[in-house]
Amino acid sequence: MTAVPVALIQVTDVRRITPRMARITFAGDGLDALPSWPDQQLKLLFPRPGQTVPRLPEEPGDDAMGWYQAFLAIPEAERPVMRSYTVRSHDAERQRLTVDFVLHGTPGEAGPATRWAATAKVGDTLARYGPAAEYARPLPLDAPGLILLAGDETALPALGSLAEALPATARATAWIEVADPAEEQPLPTRADLTVHWVHRDRAPAGADGALLAAVRAARLPQEPVFAWLAGEAGAVRGLRRHLIGERGLDARGIDFTGYWRRRLTQDDAPTKEDLAEARERLAAAREQAG
Missing domain, CATH: 2.40.30.10 (Translation factors)
Structure with missing residues (x-):
């Protein structure tokens, strides 16, 4: 090697x-x-x-x-x-x-x-x-408050690893969009984790998308202190805007990644939205470092 x-x-x-x-x-x-x-x-x-x-x-x-x-x-x-x-x-x-x-x-x-x-x-x-x-990102999984996790099925492997890493003292809530109930899977954890499964086959049609609509409609027990978002890039951008603009979450408290793009592959050139996301991620990393 x-x-x-x-x-x-x-x-x-x-x-x-x-x-x-x-x-x-x-x-x-x-x-x-x-x-x-x-x-x-x-x-x-x-x-x-x-x-x-x-x-x-x-x-x-x-x-x-x-x-x-x-x-x-x-x-x-x-x-x-x-x-x-x-x-x-x-x-x-x-x-x-x-x-x-x-x-x-x-x-x-x-x-x-x-x-x-x-x-x-x-x-x-x-x-x-x-x-x-060198690509490891430190995440505040022991934050003394609510941790919010949200993503679609492409985020499940990462979300599962995060759930396993949460300490027993952590409180977390997850919203996970999957095709239907058959796609639900166990998420072992020591933490106090509440999971909300969002099924696309049962979601009403709407401009927001199933995941964003579910998070937007949710009543959180307290304001999250850290949010982790992953999945389809457009949905992730919408979630981040909602948490900052409507929930008042500090942008520095959000870790977000667009794993895939609707109708595009990783071989396709980045869109304007992709470049904007990259700039937002870079700015967020600089703020966290500073």
Whole structure:
């Protein structure tokens, strides 16, 4: 393994934990030495059609920029598809890494990551980039007040890891949007956590979207001191504006990430809204640091 956190990983277990979510466990070099934290991000590299193993740079360079340039130099038809995911759990002793995959859409509509996950079997091989400790974000999970968590099913792996990391003294409330009741899953925690499941198949049509409408209509027992928001980028922006403009939450007390964009993939160019979100995240990080 080079200084850049890249390595091949092999599937050791596949489970369908809900009709639309697959939990896949991997083994591979270096998993015993990974740093670990809640809401831990990494990138997965998927082989192209006709490949059994993703092609990685032969001369990867000594740093992240060098590796990425070498990655882009691979012909597009052979270059792995790279997508961002969250570590659901990490077992350093057993050298195992578990990732939950949301299975979006029908087979004809699904993207390359969903197509791979829907048919994954023991022995299949991916590559990982990360996790890297420099991307860890300290989160105030022991805040002496209400913690608000909100997201859709793509946020569930991270939200599950956050729930497990909450101390027993924490009080938290979560709103989670999923397709229907069959997509609900347990969220083990030591904390006093109240979970509100928002079902898209039962939500009234409206401009706000199901998740934002549910949070906007909620009566909170007290004003949250920290909010964590993730999921579809437009919904996350709406939630953040609501919490700041209508609930009066300090912008510095919100951690927010748009995981995906409606009708767009990670390969598409950023929109004006994406760039605005990036500026907001940068400004929030500067305020927290200052």
